[in-house]
Amino acid sequence: MHKRDREATRARLLEAARLRFAREGYDATSVRDIARDSGVDATLIFRYFGSKKQLFEQAAATDAPAGLFQGPEEELVARMVRTVVDHDWTEYGGEHPLVAMLRSSAHEDARLRIRTEVCDTYVNALRDLAAGEDAELRAELLSAWMVGIGILRSVVATPALTQASVADLAPHIATVATGLLGRPMSGTADQGDGPGPA
Amino acid sequence: MHKRDREATRARLLEAARLRFAREGYDATSVRDIARDSGVDATLIFRYFGSKKQLFEQAAATDAPAGLFQGPEEELVARMVRTVVDHDWTEYGGEHPLVAMLRSSAHEDARLRIRTEVCDTYVNALRDLAAGEDAELRAELLSAWMVGIGILRSVVATPALTQASVADLAPHIATVATGLLGRPMSGTADQGDGPGPA
DNA sequence: CCGTTAAGTCAGCGTTCGATGACTACAGAG
DNA sequence: CTCTGTAGTCATCGAACGCTGACTTAACGG
Numbered sequence: 001m002h003k004r005d006r007e008a009t010r011a012r013l014l015e016a017a018r019l020r021f022a023r024e025g026y027d028a029t030s031v032r033d034i035a036r037d038s039g040v041d042a043t044l045i046f047r048y049f050g051s052k053k054q055l056f057e058q059a060a061a062t063d064a065p066a067g068l069f070q071g072p073e074e075e076l077v078a079r080m081v082r083t084v085v086d087h088d089w090t091e092y093g094g095e096h097p098l099v100a101m102l103r104s105s106a107h108e109d110a111r112l113r114i115r116t117e118v119c120d121t122y123v124n125a126l127r128d129l130a131a132g133e134d135a136e137l138r139a140e141l142l143s144a145w146m147v148g149i150g151i152l153r154s155v156v157a158t159p160a161l162t163q164a165s166v167a168d169l170a171p172h173i174a175t176v177a178t179g180l181l182g183r184p185m186s187g188t189a190d191q192g193d194g195p196g197p198a
Numbered sequence: 199m200h201k202r203d204r205e206a207t208r209a210r211l212l213e214a215a216r217l218r219f220a221r222e223g224y225d226a227t228s229v230r231d232i233a234r235d236s237g238v239d240a241t242l243i244f245r246y247f248g249s250k251k252q253l254f255e256q257a258a259a260t261d262a263p264a265g266l267f268q269g270p271e272e273e274l275v276a277r278m279v280r281t282v283v284d285h286d287w288t289e290y291g292g293e294h295p296l297v298a299m300l301r302s303s304a305h306e307d308a309r310l311r312i313r314t315e316v317c318d319t320y321v322n323a324l325r326d327l328a329a330g331e332d333a334e335l336r337a338e339l340l341s342a343w344m345v346g347i348g349i350l351r352s353v354v355a356t357p358a359l360t361q362a363s364v365a366d367l368a369p370h371i372a373t374v375a376t377g378l379l380g381r382p383m384s385g386t387a388d389q390g391d392g393p394g395p396a
Numbered sequence: 397c398c399g400t401t402a403a404g405t406c407a408g409c410g411t412t413c414g415a416t417g418a419c420t421a422c423a424g425a426g
Numbered sequence: 427c428t429c430t431g432t433a434g435t436c437a438t439c440g441a442a443c444g445c446t447g448a449c450t451t452a453a454c455g456g
Binding site: 102105123136140141148152159169175 | 221222223225226300301303304309312313316317321332334335336337338339341342343344345346347349350353354355356357358359362366367370373374377378
């Protein structure tokens with residue numbers, strides 16, 4: 001039926017797993033679901049990944065969008081927001097992977113992964129920009145805002161935020177980022193992480 | 199063994215269900231778990247609530263903390279943040295119910311409940327305070343911030359935010375709330391929702 | 397054309413899931 | 427004390443779960 005290609009099959013399983021785990025969460029996703037989605041026998045999951053949990057760990061692995069840290073410092077927050085609002089996350093069911101993974105946050109492994117990524121790619125970068133005494137706290141408060149924006153947009157689906165474009169958000173991004181970091185910040189990022197809005 | 203009291207048994211099941219659903223999410227929680235926690239036979243869950251889903255709906259029902267809307271308008275945001283940071287949510291596993299319910303957000307029912315509560319008790323109240331054209335968007339952005347704070351505190355467990363007190367947060371609350379709502383806002387709320395910090 | 401190797405399939409294991417119906421035991425009325 | 431209604435228990439159902447080992451079949455070098 002299919003051409004026999006180990007790597008291709010592995011990739012299809014990973015892709016289907018990413019989507020399912022993001023959309024439904026770890027517990028509501030069964031290995032049979034993933035296998036059916038990718039048109040592959042379920043037993044291959046254990047052959048290739050060892051267990052459902054190990055498949056999850058590999059499927060949840062994600063790297064920060066390229067170009068996040070390229071460009072003017074004063075546009076960093078705008079680029080981060082663009083990552084949440086504008087980036088193409090169809091691979092993860094249309095949500096930022098961090099937001100999607102909250103659905104599996106009952107498991108310590110997933111929580112640890114979220115913490116690591118939030119700290120490594122968001123808080124740390126923002127802390128370096130913050131002026132004043134409690135730079136860490138300010139950086140975390142700003143990270144919290146962006147996580148919250150992602151949640152209200154895609155999970156809660158609040159009316160205005162769902163329809164808002166990065167342009168609509170720009171002035172408020174400037175206000176909040178400037179206020180929290182204690183230094184002038186721009187609300188727009190000309191070349192954030194790729195071709196921009198489709 | 200136990201005294202035969204229908205209402206008390208029902209209440210114990212509800213209490214255990216609240217905790218389990220909050221901590222583990224809907225899918226990772228089994229009716230047998232809930233029954234074991236409350237020292238009650240699992241069959242009674244179906245007798246009293248009909249199904250696991252109906253138990254979830256009753257257990258997830260929550261009302262806004264009393265006193266949220268009492269007090270000066272300029273302290274409303276501070277009172278809301280206090281609801282997230284300072285309120286005693288041990289009944290829901292130590293997290294704000296909205297944050298806990300994100301763990302079950304794969305189910306449309308849960309998502310709808312979250313949306314309703316976010317809009318009804320947070321966005322709507324904040325929109326009335328916002329000055330300017332896009333009041334709805336500003337209100338949602340501020341709500342997103344508070345949701346994000348709850349998540350980074352209890353789910354992601356980011357270092358500074360986890361240890362921060364309402365006093366530490368106060369100046370930043372004032373900054374962000376003032377900036378987003380376009381009118382002067384206080385970062386502290388003297389009598390938010392009860393006895394205050396224990 | 398054959399034989400080896402690995403990709404893919406199949407039947408099924410032991411367990412747990414949500415849910416059901418028949419049963420037991422206790423409390424209050426007479 | 428007995429009757430009766432109901433709170434609580436028991437045995438079990440069929441389906442789905444994660445996972446395993448034995449099997450089949452396609453691809454490829456000789």
